Amino acid sequence: MTVQVGIVGKPNTGKSTFFAASTLIDVKRAPYPFTTIEPNVGVGYVRVQCVCKELGVKDNPRNSICIDGWRFIPVELIDVAGLVPGAWEGRGLGNMFLDHLRRAPVLIHVVDASGGTDEEGRPVPPGTHDPLQDVFFLEKEFAMWMLQVVSRDWEKISKLIDLQKKYDELYAKFTGLGVDVGVVDKALEELSLKTKKATSWTREDLMHLVEYVMRKAKPMVIAANKADLDVSEDNIKRMAKELGDRYTVVPTSAEAELALRKAEKAGLIRYIPGDPDFEIVGKPTREQEKALEYIREKVLKRWGSTGVQKAIDTAVFEKLGMIVVFPVENEKKFSDSHGNVLPDALLVSKEATARDLAYQIHTDIGRRFSFAIDARTGQRVSASEKLRHRMVIKIVVAH
Template identity: 40%
Template sequence: MASSFVIACVGKPSAGKSSFLNAVTEASAKVGNFPFTTIEPNEGIAYYPVACPCATQGVSERCQPRHGSCVGGKRLVPVRLLDVAGLVPGASEGRGLGNQFLDDLRHADVLIHVVDASGTTDEGGKETRGYDPIDDIRWLRGEVEAWIWGNLDRKWAGIVRRHVATKAAPADTLHVQLAGYGTAREIVVRALDRLPRDFPELGRWESKEELRRFVGVFLDERFPTVVALNKIDMPDSDKNISAIMKRYNQKSSTTLLDGVSVDNIVLTSALGECFLRKMHKQSFIHYETGSDDFSLDLPGLKPLDEKSRRRLETIRDLVLFRYGSTGVQEAIVRAVDALGYVPVYPVKSLANFGTPAAFRDCVLVKPGTTVREFARKLHNQALDRGYAGAETIGGIQLGESDVIVAGKNNVIKYSTTSHE
C-alpha cells in the first residue's frame, strides 16, 4: 500500500545534493517510520506535509499514522528521495559515471535539480570563484535529452519503417521505445498532446528536428523538474539568482524553458537547514522546518558560544529574513505538487475513522486515480474481488469511476460483499 513515489536529486558535483538530502531527511518523525521495505544507501525519506482530515473531523487526538506523523492536523507523509551522484558534463557520452547516473533516473517520478547559485563550483564540480551558473539548468536538461535522443536516433529509421508497416498508434510505437525509461503509456500520450496541431504524423518524422522536438515534450512530461537554487547564504548568490529568475520568467507558466518555469524554482540553503536542525536537536535553539525564524531565549535552551551565535545570525540575516525560509521543505512540496498527487485516506469506518487509532493510512496517488482503481491499489484481495461500493464523509456514495479529489472524496470507506 506504500506509494512508491520517488524524487531524485540531481545536479553537478558539489552543488549540494547530499546536503539537501541530509537537510530534509532528518525530519522530526522517527527514523525508520516509513513504508518502504528497502532503502538504498543513496536514499532517504523526506516528508510531504498535507492537511490531515483528522483536524476537521475532531479526532486529532487519536490520529496515529502508520507511517510518518501527524501533529494537530499537519500530517507528514513519507516520500522517497534519491541522491543521484556523478553527473558531469558529457555524462550522456559515458563520461564520469555516465549512463549509470542516467539509469538511476529511470526510478524517478520527479527531479529536484540542485544548482549551486553561489558561483563557487565550476561546470565540472571543482571549487572556484565567480563562476556563472546561468547555463546549469540548460546543461542538465541537455544531458538527459542527449541520452534519450541518442538511444532513439540510432534506431530511428527502423522504428519508423515498422511503425508504418504495422499501422500502430503513435503512442504505442513510442511507448515501446520509451518504456525502458520507466515510462507509463499515459505519459507518452500527454507528450504527444503537447506537440502543435500541425506537427507531422510519426510516420513522417524524417528529420532529426522532429524527433528532437518530441524528446523535448516527452522530457517535460516524464521528468517534471523543480530547481533548488542552493547556497543562497553565500555572498554572490543574489546576482546569480536574479539572472536565472529573469531567464526563466516566462509569460505563461505552461511554456517551459529547458523543462523549467519560474514557478518551479525554489531558493534553498541546504547547509543552513542542516545547521538549524542540528542546533535545534541539541537544544541550543527552537526551530521548526519551513519557518522564517528560530528562537534563542526560550526556557530550557542551552547557552550558545560566540561562534555558533554568529553563524546563526548570518543564517537569519541572509536566508530566513531575506527569503522567508531555508526553502528545502518547500522544494519537496513543489516536487510532489508538480505531479498533482492526491493524498487518500482509506478508513474502516466513517463514524470513528478507525479505532482506537484514527486515519492510520495515507497514500499518495496519481492525479486522475478513480475510486475503483484505488481499491485495486490497496492490494486487498477480499476488497478487490468482493467490491460492493464506497462512500465518503457524510455518507455520500461514491461511483467506481469517480476521480479522487483532495478535500472532496479522499476519505474512503469501502464495503465488500460478505461472501466471496
C-alpha cells in the same frame, strides 16, 4: 508504491546536503566534485496540513508522521552523482547514474545559485559562473541521453514501425525510461509525427519528440541552492524571472536546513521542517547560537524558509499533481479497525477516483469496491468520483 523524487545537478552544488537534510541520513558531502559516486536512496517527506485539528481528534499515524498538526508523508529521494557536460556520451562518471533516475517521475535540480562553481563543479570565486547556464545544460544532457537511448537501432525500429503500422517498439524504448505510453502518444500527435513514415523522421524530429516527452515525463523543480550567500540573491531573482514560466524556482539553503534539523534532533531548538522560524529551547553554545542567528537572518527572514521542504512539496504536489487522502475503516471515529485514528495519509494522483484509491490500497479491495463514504459529511461517494485533497474516506466493499 512510494513516490520517487530524483535529485540532480552538476557536481558540488549541494545535492547530497539536500538529501542529508531531507532524510537525516549521514552521507558524504564535500566542497569538491564527484563526492557522490553510488546513488544514495532514502526516505524524505512531503508536508501537508493534517485533518486532525479540524476534526478535533488526536491521531495515531502509522504510515506517516504528525507534528503539531502537520502531516509528513514519506517519499523516496534519490541522490545521484554530479552531471558534467558530455555525460550522455560518457564524460565524467558517464551516464550510468542517469539510469538510476529512470524510475523517478519528477526531479529536483539543485543549482549552485551563488555561481561559485564552474560548469564541472570546480570551486571558482562566487559570482563568476552564471547558474542559468547550468539549467540549460542539464536540459540538454537529459535530452541527449534520451535521444541516445531512443535512437539506438533506429533504422531497424523505424522500419518495424512502418511495417506494423504500430508504435510499440518506440513505446517500449520510452517505458524503459520510465515514461508512460500516453505521453509518447500525445507527443506523436502534437508534433504531427504520425502523418509521416517513421523511416522519414529526421534526427531533429526525434529530438523534438524527446524534448516534448522529457518536459511532460520528467518535470523539474529548480532548487536555487546556497541561497544563504549574499551573491545568490541577484542570481535567484534573475532565474525566477527568466525560467519562471517553464520551471518553478525555489530558493534553498540545504546547509541551513541540515543545521536546523541537527539542532532540533539535539534538543537545541524547536523546528518543524518547512517552518518560517525556529525557537531556541535548549542550551546552545555561543558558537551554535551565532550559527543559528546567521540562518535566521540570511535564510529564514530573507526567503521565508530554508526552501528544502518547499522544493519537495512543489515537486510532488505541483509538478506531479498529487493530493493527499486519509483512508479510514470507521467513518465515525476516523480510525482503522484497531482504533488507530487517521492511521494513513496516502499520496494519490489528483485525477484518481474512489475506485482507483481502493485499488491502490489493495487489488482485492479494488475488485470488491462497492461505494465509498466521505467521512466528513457522511455522504456516499461513487466509484468514478474524483478524490479531493485532504479527503477522509471510507471504502465499502462487497462481501
